[in-house]
Amino acid sequence: MPSLDSRRHLRIGVDVGGTNTDGVILDPLQASSPGKGILAWHKSPTTTNPSVGINDAITAMFKSAAIHPSEVESVTIGTTHFVNAVVERDAARLSTVAVIRFCGPFSKHAPPCVDWPDDMRQMILGHYALLKGGLEVDGNLISDIDEREIKQQCDIIREKGIKSIVVNGVFSPIDTKERQEERAAAIIEANLPGCDVLCSKEIANLGFLERENAAILNASILSFARKTIRSFQAPIKRLGLHCPVFITQNDGTVLSGDMAARLPIRTFSSGPTNSMRGAAFLAQGQVSEAIMVVDIGGTTTDVGLLHANGFPRQQAAYSDLAGIRMNFSCPDIKSIGLGGGSIVRNDSGLTVGPDSVGHKLQQEAVVFGGTVTTTTDCIVQANPGLKIGDANLVKDLLTAEQLELFRSVIKNKIEKAIDKMKTSPEDIPVLLVGGGAILSPNQLKGASRVLKPEWAQVANAIGAAMARVSAVVDTVKSTESKTTAQLLEEVSKEAIAKTISAGASPTTVEVVEKETLPLQYIAHKTRFIVRAAGDFDLGETKTSSTPEAEDEEENIDDMSQYEKLARPPESSSKDHQDKEVDILNYRPAVKNRVWYISETDADWIAIGCYILGTGGGGSPYPHLVRLKQELRKGAIVRVVNPHDLADDDQIGCGGGVGSPTVGIEKLPADELLEAQEEIFKICSQPATHMISIEIGGGNGLQAMILGASTNMNLPAVDGDWMGRAYPTKWQTTPIVFNERSPIWSPIAMSDGNGNVVVMPKATSDLAVERILRAALTQMGSHTGAAESPVTGAETKRWAVEHTLSQAWRIGRGVARARKENRVDNVAESIIEECGGKGAGRVLWKGKIVGVERTLRGGYVYGECFIEGVDVRQDNDGLQQDGTYPTSFQGTIKIPFKNENIAALRVRDDGKEEQQEDVLAIVPDLITVIDAQNGEAIGTPEYRYGLLVVVLGLAASDKWTGSQRGIEIGGPAGFGIDHLKFTPLGTFVKPQSVIDEYDGISED
Structure with missing residues (x-):
């Protein structure tokens, strides 16, 4: 008789969606056969307690295929439960979160959730505090955390009844000594027993706002996730399956149940990833190029691009979910509120979704005897031959005109989602999967062909069954005796070995992500992060038992507290989400030779500034957030053409100085304004205008921010002193003209943390740079500087002209390219x-x-x-x-x-x-x-x-x-003397927005 291990080779994949729980039993040894190795599949309604649907699906499959539990080597579960809660803004499943920042005076102009949609911020953010703490880039403290302050916040959090807390410290990901976030978490846990406390560094790496956003979403879903994961595990144990149970994560690999319960955000995009991986599996032999996968479930439609290698296209440095910006890698998916359970309303024009009856489809949909009109009802009315419910119940649901409008709305929604995912206007094959694929017509604009393979309705479960094994090595090593490349190779081998040890086939393992992060100002130390992934090794499958759930059977079976609430009321405050802009017809507000900046202008300028930053200058994003905050508070932000300056005008200048790495983590305090105040004290004439020292990066917005922040509300000049970004102050055009020296003296510099340096005089601009750079390293490698004003006449000779206009045009070009695919x-x-x-x-x-x-x-x-x-x-x-x-x-x-x-x-x-x-x-x-x-x-x-x-x-x-x-x-x-400059093209002076639009702007 064969051994137990030799019999153990089948895989179960289960996808717990918002409406249905799909299951598949797959024999990977037969994957290349016509039947794809699919031995059984089943679709059952998802219940409030997911364990019921999982149990029903697996039981039904065992029965239909006569499979014994001992033949199963693994159970892998994917879910859209958690991301659906966010997409649907479901208050029953999203907990209120308190945020404790350890930042000292920094980041005060960008409070938690500042860039969130209003309704999400109001639903989730219950409290926040900006406390002492945070690290400098060299690992030194901005200030130590204060236990008394933390305990005071615990009292407030207790009084507000908040059970989920995020702690986020400046530069916490490089805090290898666990001095702040971990200590603070221990203090909070001691004072608020029973609460969930999450350190931001567990979630993501450098990028202060984005890491915090991801941590807040993760914390909001923790309670629901913990109980849901336990409910996933319970039926596996009851069914006598003694095999590993995994949860799929965003990249198509798996997490242990314990890790998924702690970091549910890593599963947010696993549903569509599973569908895309399953689609790739099903489409083998049918397509050999990139394809667009459209997964229509019961609650959402997820659209993503599947590369020819079978892996989803990943988002880049930053990802976006429900209008919230984050910085962890996940597939590039567009999700819309359209599924088989989407509610159809005909009160004031026909609307579809975004809310859904979800797993109650068979109780609430009209076609099943309910009273709520859903897309499933309408599609059955349009196609009465579909064997779904009782077609007679919906035969008079909509008029012929309404039914035609319904078809049009559905088609337009799907086409628009596909359109937004394309990076080229050319048609592309579209692969339809998911139980709601019946909603889609067989022809779609933008699709070269529409495919719906066999078993498409359970593609997500197939993808879960075929998920890969991965492992991560995150370590700090000395670069004193070995190069970074040598060490990276060593760590990569370690990650591959760790992945094989976790159960991957050695021949399939590959490094899928690697990163090196020097620990600034710590000699010869670099952090290495390498992740490898591979397919399960059928001959070496681990047979460890299912992770034990806590002994709370009565609670596991009772998930009623997570019943979806009624659709939340519309936000009462003004929602500042980006509106659809008619790019071709947009006209900036230019009147009497003054450009009045709008939020759209600011968005486009920020895009252009980072492109002109040539990799440096720091991300404009936190500065854009601040500028938009000023606009929303009523600030008037003005820009003038340098040619319109009077010769005796006084043009002030200021900007951030330091490492761009610091700029994405230590968000500004008031260092720029403090430096300006110091320079005004020693200058004979106050500034009448402001100009940015460089257009590249975050400094490109500083003239507008400073102008709006000063009491005098100064206009910004459409120009700068670099036309790009450069690392030193002596690499500026006034130095090139050399009409007087030094230009940048007197000068003032503030670190925003109470330390100010003022240089009333200097021998040269090179000396200014050298001395301030030495001070900069002791002031956190990022400061605000203010230069003494120059005259309008000098500005007209020295400035690189119309660079705000150039940034605006670049940003508009990028926005238009996206809109037009x-x-x-x-x-x-x-x-x-x-x-x-x-x-x-x-x-x-x-x-x-x-x-x-x-x-x-x-x-x-x-x-x-x-x-x-x-x-x-x-x-x-x-x-x-x-x-x-x-x-x-x-x-x-x-x-x-x-x-x-x-x-x-x-x-x-x-x-x-x-x-x-x-x-x-x-x-x-x-x-x-x-x-x-x-x-x-x-x-x-x-x-x-x-x-x-x-x-x-x-x-x-x-x-x-x-x-x-x-x-x-x-x-x-x-210092590169062996290479000579040869121009790559001929410079064309940017066209002024003011010159072009004066007098013809929109009302």
Whole structure:
């Protein structure tokens, strides 16, 4: 008789959706057969207690296929329960959360949930406090946490009855000594026993707001997730299955039940990922190109792109769920509130969803004898031959006109979701899966063909059954005796071994994510994060028992507290979610030669600023949040043309100084304003206008923010002192003109934490840079600086003109490319906005395959390696002959010092080619753009696997018009003497928004 282990080879996949629980039993040894190895499948209604649906599905499959529990090697469960709670804004399943920040004076202009949709913020954020604490980039303390402050907040949280608490500290992910978030969590747990306390560093890495957002969502779902996971495990045990039970996570790999109960956010996109992986499995042999998968469930429709390699397209540096920005990797999925249980209303025009009867479809839908009109009712009326419920109950539900309108609404919703996921206007194959796929017509605009394979209705369960095994190694190693590349190779091997140990087949394991993070100002120490994944090894399957659930059987069976509440009332406050903008007809408000900035203008300018930042300058996002906050509070933000300045006007300047890595984590306090106040004390004439020191990155918005923040409400000048971003203050155009020296003296600098440096005089601008840079390293590597005003006449000679206009036009071009599904040639759109083909060119398209970073003297130095591929979605870069396009064959490297310095081809031996293989070099602009959404990727966000476009733009003639400008802003300015500057194109002066739109703006 064969051994137990030899019999144990079948896999069970279960997907617990909002409406149905789908199950499949699959024999992977028969996966290539016509039957795909699918031995049994079942679809049963999801109940408030998910264990009932799981039990029913597995029991029915065992019975129909005569399978014994001993033959099953694993049970893998996927669920949309948690993400549905967020998408539907379900207050029954989302807990109120308190947020405790350890930040000192920082981040006060961007409080928790500041960038959330109003209804979500009001539902989830119950309390927040900004307390002492946080780390500097070098690991030193901004301030220590104060136990007394924390206990005071515990009293408030107790009084408010909040049971879920997030603690988030500045730079907590590099706190390897567990000095703040963990200590604070222990204090809170001691004072609030029974509460859930979540450290933000458990959820995501650097990126303060985004990490906090993800942690808050995770905390909000914790109580529901914990009980749900237990209810998943209970029927497995009752059915006599003695095998591992896994929960699928966002990337198509699995988590243990305990880990999923602690970090349910990692399962948020597992439902659509399972459907896409299942779709890839079912479509083998039918398609060999990228396809759009449309998974129509009972509550939501999820649309995603499946690459030809069978894996979903991933979101880039930042992801978005229900209008909330986060920074952990997940598949690029568009979810809409459309499913078989979506409620159809005909009160004032026919509407479909987004709310759904969910798992109560068979009780509440009219076709089953209920009283709620759903999409299932309408589709059965339109197709009475469908064997769903009693068609006679719905034969007179809608009039012929209403039924036609219903079909049109459904079709438009699906087509719009597909349209938004495309990066090219070309048609693409569409694969329909999910139980609600009957809602979709067989022809869709934008689809070259519509496929619905056999077993499509349980594709999600198939994907769960075929989920992969993964393992992560997150460690800190010394780089003193070995290079970063050598250590990364070692850690990669360790991750592969760990994945094999977890049950993966050695021949299938591959590294799917790797990252190196130097620990700033800690000598020779780097953090390595490597994740590997592989398929289950059928011969080495672990037979550990199901994780024990807590002995709360009576509670596990009672999930009534999570019954969905009635649809929440509309938010009473003004909802500041982005509105659909008619890009082609939008006119900025320009009156009497003054440009009045709107939120749309601010959005576009921020996009353009990061692209002009050439990898540096820090993300404009937190500064955009602050600028929009000022606008919402009634601030009037004005921009004027530099040509309209009077010669005796006084043009003040200010901006952030320091590492861009710091800027994404230590959000501003009042350092910029404090520095301005100090400089005003020693200047004979106050500023009449403000100008940004650089248009690139977050500093590009500072002139507008400072102008709106000062008592005098100063207008900003449409220009700056760089036309891009540079790492040093002496790399500015006033230094190039050299009409007086020093320019940047007197100068003031504040760290926002009570420390201010003022230099009344200096011998040179180089001395100013050297001295302030030395102080900067002791002030957290990020400060606000204020320079003494220059005259209007000097500004007109020295400034790089109309760069706010240029950023606006670039942002508009990106927004338009997205709207028109032209993201695959967004770089060409940007070039067009910057003067046309002669003013720039696409330097490279490919995938980031390596990043090396180090930090010296406050600057982030490094190299980014990009392997050439065609980033279009149609064929993953391969031509018909199986090769890559010649122009992007091989690898380039981009050395950077905060900002990108050059784009260089590299030989196989890693050495640089000669001069003719320099694709571009400073002072020309080299910027890396996300190939999937058209936004810039800064040097802190470079990571393995991102698909990117490298764009080159001609530098302003303020730099290239003189040998001095080339020496200061070119290779020599970065200590690269062996490379010479050759312009990549001809600079075209940006067109002024004020000149174009004065007198013709919208009402």
